[in-house]
Amino acid sequence: MTIRRVLILAPMLLILFLLQSYFWVPTYEEQTKGNPERLNEYIAGSIGDASLLNPILTADSASSSIENMVFEGLIDRDEQLHFRGRLATSWEVLEEAFFYINKNASIPGLAKADPQDVANFLRKATKKKNTTAPGLKISLDHITSISVIPARNYSVTRQIKGTDTGEQKKYIKISIAAPARIKLVLNRVDQDLFQNLSLFLGKDYFASFHGENYLSTDPVLKKERSAKYAGELLPATEHNPFLMFNLRPGVKFHDGHLFDAYDVKFTYESIMNPKNLSPRIADYEPVKSVTVIDPLTVKIVYKRLYSPAIGTWSMGILPEHLLNHNALKKEARLLGKDPNTFSMRQSSFNRHPIGCGPFRFQEWKSDQYIILDRFDGYWEGPPNYKKYVFRVIPDRLTQEMEFYAGTIDSYDVQPHQVKRLEKDQRFQSFSGTAFGYTYIGYNIRRKPFDDPRVRRALGMAIDMNKIIKYVLYDQGERITGPFVKQTDYYNHNIKPVPYDPKGALALLEAAGWKRNKEGWLTKDGNKFQFTLITNNGNDLRKAILAIAQDAWKQIGIDVHTDLLEWSVFIQERVNKADFDALILGWQMGIEPDLYQIWHSSQTNPYQLNFVSFKNKEADDLIIKIRQEYDHDRQVEYCHRLHEIIAIEQPYTFLYVGKWTAVLDKRIVMKTVDDAGQIMYEKIKPTKTGNYSFYFNKWIKLPEAPVFMDEG
Amino acid sequence: MISFIGRSVIQKIITLFFVSIVSFLIIHIAPGKPSQVDPMNPKFTPEVVERFRKEFHLDKPLHVQYLYFYKNLFTGETVSWKDNQSVLKKIWERFLNSLPLFIVGTIITWTLSFPIGIRSAIFRGQFYDRSATFLSYLLISIPGFFFAYVLIIFVVNQFHVPVIGMETFGIGDGASLPHIFMDRIWHLLLPSVLGATGGIAVLSRYVRSQMLEVEGQDYIRTARAKGLPPEQVHYKHALRNALLPFVTMFGLILPGLIGGSVIIESIFSWPGMGRMAYEAILARDYPIILTVNFVSAVLVLAGTFISDLLYLIVDPRIRL
């Protein structure tokens, strides 16, 4: 019976056919040991794919890990976290400072305040050997030149945003009769300059300058409105710090084009171009101008004191010749799109990037892999690996299996896996402190979290050391404040909150909370209860959620927990400040700028100080820190700020994670010295928050080498 | 016939219109905003967020957004918010990746279900039938990802060959064509078998019940009574009539093209439709979610339409 035979044979044949394919597949052994080419490629496993490969358009970690390979910035941080030059060979931080001549104020010891006289008066002061105030002396010593900008008249037109009333856009014309101005050039940045100068120019010399007296508006505006414009157009004093970068000559992009100062300017302009919707725009907003002095020198002037600005120039530099206006227009025409609306976001460059980093882009298959080849023309000498492969494996378990089989060289190892893999003879592992910390934040707007004693008691009830030991498998450290632990901004004198449930109860009792018959804490008849929330998808946070709930239950607090999907969590709860307490983490930059997260002006909805931490002294310090360019003084301010935060405990600082890398023992660092001698070194961790600092020197050897120090 | 086609096409278009409205509403009314608009990144200032909203037309009233979206969709201009790539292009790429998985899965389902179902109908109530019932239910009762992990760990530990991804990583350079082809088949094997388990269970049960129904008919009794060998009765007389409803099912498998399994695709690192849609949901990439939804609705409607047509053609009892 044919039908019957077909019906039985067909599935059998199908199954046989499918199963025989097994014999064609290379085993793991063949792929790793049996494949000598494998030694020349480094394969990194990742959970998610990159979105776009353009450093100015993306902010996600997967994309930036590739961008760091393909693009190069002007500077970056060395292993001790100091700046070092990349595309820039050297740089200087200088300042130009301005102030308007105040006709109404009198200067002690100077009858008539003619601009020239003021300048001469200052010049004389700088030459004087001994001045009474020591701060003033230092400030004066750093002034290199003094000049006068004559008075001038001009006018500008401003648009009023028709915000609340929805009226038509209105334009106002502002005529300005700017008085003469003194320009000071300093050889360092000095935020106390004007404060010190006022010591001998007269206490109110700067404060009594009212810009609104020098401008008239059409139509006439209310006093506050015009004062606002005056503050913007005629500030009594102005700091203009600037950066001079000397660029490295002879650096080439992957397509052979020479890199020069115009590329730097272009990168800045692309970020600021509203059409590109760059997420980095906030970093560069303080920039006043970028000027190309010559093809290898670029001057960046800032509108105000903003010390974190230097760090922003580690941003990858884009090739101007491929992305400028004409190039984009050409591409738009080629694709048949409207050249006027076509922006860098649509360009195919974002999927075929060209930079001047150590690796050149080769191929990208969405959600599968990105392949980079080494760039032989790299200015620091080509990397040892021939290929860098970024492989997307969305599942952690299969990632681990692939790693174990040797088909990926690294992946984001979870703490419990480190424990197991460390024991394996085939692997080396090293770890270091990461830059991100995890915390429990309390909504200080709400009772009883407005009491620092309560916040401290809550922290004392949680046994952090136990969490670090058992949940993180020692892949974490205690942290006491918001600075990167391995920098000197971090105040190591501050002791972490101890685990002390009894002490916590005593503190709570002092705050009025007593245990009732059932063991719950109550105050004025109200039970101590609140909801602790966090986002889902993060197993560590989920574990801490359960642990904190349990720990607080032990001291009589009734805690509900909630796990929310990330975007709902942020949108509905964090941004609207609709929470009691939450578990979250911050990824810190090395720069100690805490303005957005800790300043009291940032407590409105949608801002990042969502716990509503407000402290006058802290506010001052935060401003001072971001205006200070001197490292030692910054450190001093940071230590004090750290203390305040530790006392106030707006967060319970839980831990700072450790990054851990587990790598095949055969991967080592290879360097060639001047004599041509090849040397192998063990890979060492650096402070930089990732292990791949010396990645360009890495190579995989056929056999694991034995190092002397291992004994 | 013509009037039937016309009527059902109009009906389907109206349905599609409502589907588009419903899916649009679900997505826009739900809390949470696209990740670009609402990230937890100190670098995003309110002005940047405002600009993104404007760019994505999120500041417009809902009905205007609706028109914008579907206008762009039909002119093929929709772009993903994540990477500015054309949504249709992205979906097409993923579709091509999902296609082999779907084809192999469907072939496995259909070729296995029929013999199993027919035999268990013939041996009804006997050991074969019962074990087939038990096994097929066993297969659909295992939580998919648990089964997948157990299978992967077993295969990798026993055979030391890669099973995840669409092909062995890096096989492209230097391997011969049949090698690459067979390698791909191997990588298809586990995910498509996992995807087919549910189908096999359901379909073989359905075949069994259809066969039983037909076997109870008088003409089968007649055939038996006139002394035909049982094999011929089963496989010729009964099977033919039992097959009728399955013709229509050909149309209904069409939507499976896009449904795909998110879970299996993420475990096996398969860059298919399901995973893309899932990631789009997480990032609130509305254009992708809505387009996938729209395309799948079109496929469902086309599927039912085809199955109606097939039924018309195959079953002589139905005349319009």
Place this chain on the structure above:
Amino acid sequence: MNIEEKGVNPDFQFEAPLAPKRTRLQEFWLVFRQNRLAILGLFIFILFFCCAIVGLFMTSGPDPLFDPAMIRLQEKLRPPLAKPNLDSLRREEIPSLGFYLMGTDDLGRDVFARMLQGAWVSLTVGFVAVGISVLIGIFMGGIAGYFGQHHIRVDHILLTLLLISGTSLVMAHSIRFGAVLLCLTLAYIFYSFSTKNRSREKTFPSWAKVFRKNAVSVDTLIMRIVDIMLCFPSFFLILTVVALLPASIYNIMIVIGLTSWMGTTRFVRAEFLSLREQDFVAAVKTLGAGNFRIIFRHMMPNAIAPVLVSATIGIATAILTEAGLSFLGFGVPPPHATWGNILSDGKNFIFDAPWLTFIPGIAILIVVLSFNLFGEGLRDVLNPKLRERH
């Protein structure tokens, strides 16, 4: 009354016991008993049910016998049957059984306690979700099948549109305009009620007749809604909605319920369409029974069989769906333990602690299998066409 009459009539004496020898339930049981797999399924089903209820009592309350939330970090990842390390534990932390029957998880919680608690939660998820879908399904299917021939007039549609747009306007803070629309709606409803009560002979002007035209039949409307719902790929739809809504056990139950009623609707409608034409319905109708009495007393019991089958299998599917959602991180959020989230949490530790994966995995497998087999058995019994002839 038949029996009495016939009992009186001597002519029919031979056929006196016309009533079935066994009640329906007995007969049903007789057939069902022959399907050993289904019996097994039923047995496990009952066992599971008991476990869940016992588990509910033993794991809840202020001082439960088994505390599924008790964290003992130093006792993490202990294998099944391990004895606790008594030195490091406080008195209240020692497990009630004296050992960890199913081991401990990554936070040192007793897996046995969590499984017990999870049994109840998983069961609730399954039952409530299916309950919702069956209720909607019966309601929609019943209306489509019974009132299918009725028509919805143009003015009804306009009214609904007015109502919706009015409400949405109010919600979009354009309160004045919205309120006007809502008032208009109310006014029309009053108007139509009053005209209906007063007289039917009142003639409408010709332009108003447009509004009273029949637009679409109830049946068509409901079946189109079913079509629309079927256009969404179900798991994808559930995932979208669950991912977008705040995670909670109720949302998951409701969403699974709301996305799976279409099958039931179709069954019920088909049954109703055929039942409606049968004589007994006509008989009840002539006796003057109301629509609802006919539907619920006479038709529903006859149409319930396929619903029951699909509900049983639906519970199994709901448990699996919840497990799948848990895998993607959208399952029932803590503190509720479900078998699905125990399983998906455990899978990270599959190499360190395989029992965390295998215990819930196999438990789900057994329970879902038992539901499926039971459902299959029911289907066989309730479908007379498939019954074996004896």
